[in-house]
Amino acid sequence: MTAHPVAEVGKAARAPRRRLRTRLGGREGLAGWTIVFILIAVAILAPILAPHSPEAIDGNRILAAPTATHPFGSDDLGRDVLSRVLYAYRVSLGIAVGSVLLAMAVGLPIGVFAGYVGGWTDLILMRLIDLLLSFPALLLAISLIAILGPGSLVALLAIAIIYVPIMARVVRSSVLVVRGQAYVRGARARGASHLSIVRGHVLPNAIGPALVQASVLMAFAIVIEAALSFLGLGSQPPTPELGLMLADGNNYLTQAPWVEIFPGLGIAISVLAFNLIGDGLRRSFDPNGITR
Template structure:
């Protein structure tokens, strides 16, 4: 009686299983979102030109040529010149550095402060929660841009003070978001078990609470960068942000508003730069929300 033939499968013929994990799976899902990848491409473009500004810019952004003032776009000046004869293309490239710098670091500052306050309020509750929540309510009682203007007016007009003001007015946004998340997490069974085995509060916060609170912070932080860039442009437009000759996009718009009919390119190109950057961060934020928020998953 013949024995059945057993065919051994070569390991090389077995398809390798792709590594899995929460962040890897999120990245794979994010890559499938075409609008989110478009936003990522826009932001990477502006980040690259900001980093490579000294090598890309054809002129010094501070160089004035009054004989070439308000020249339209040409082969010599791709995006034209402003009222002082400065190359607008070079100023917009260096302006990307300022706007992205303000957006990133103001959001990082407000995220850190808001997360700390939100965790303390949500985890410990009682009078700590009441005190921090009332502070958030006071800050939220004022329109953010008006509060930012008041802070800069007190500290003095400068780009650094504008960054501080934007960070301060956005602290309640992250604080309340984290507080709500912590309130829901502290009643979970694994938190109760951690307390039962004698785990210290500090270790519970670092090991369990913070990692599980990252998702809404990341999504809100991405959207917050776009909002911070708009606020920085608004403060610059009012003369409370970057000071001359720094080429911040809002300041460029402010300096060019009187030439909107005579030289519209001086307003159109910085306005487009702000719009595209904000659009890019909003697309990324929406994509991250769809990927990381369980309620958005099908």
């Protein structure tokens, strides 16, 4: 009789669906997630969804206006813009998610370690991070590309390196707040090990701002990557990539605006989606719901 009542009671009363929604960032977050999932589906299903091959050149359709078969028109080589935009999400989303995950994998442990241990460890780690932060982001990316050569993967790596110090700093500052909480001191007094305190108390309570930051950084990653490609430093033609397409369309903006507008919209939608998620998460990570 004594063994179970604690575990059993109270499970029923919850509204789990509602809790999940709040956790994902409320209405805003849900909208963001929906768009992101659609975009991911689009990227994966691009070969099925795309009406034409992204690299098929059609001499008759150079800079042709949108029609029923080519709803986004055609570019300067007569390639179907819609198909290229659909394919372009593969690179853009891949780089956005990949670079942030990589930056988190490196930055999160640094931030947690520095913030939790404090003292000299914190001081030294943070000065190193500052060092990295003191380079202008684009310069850092360009010098890395100068060394390794241009390409999508190098762009991903460059963006990740730019993001590591940002991630580490955000995590550290929220760890500092959590570390000072009475429940952390109490857990210590109740005999919990540092490892279990970090895992059980510090990480869950400090991760919020980092996740918010992550979603915002994903949005920026898309823009940075597009900028690098625009400058010819990211993905190389003929890869369908949003930044590259912008660079292309730039030349024909007055004659064939669709070559420019649709990749631009593509960037805008994905950035919007990540920002929505970020805003929603920011709200839901405030456990007392003050901002709601």
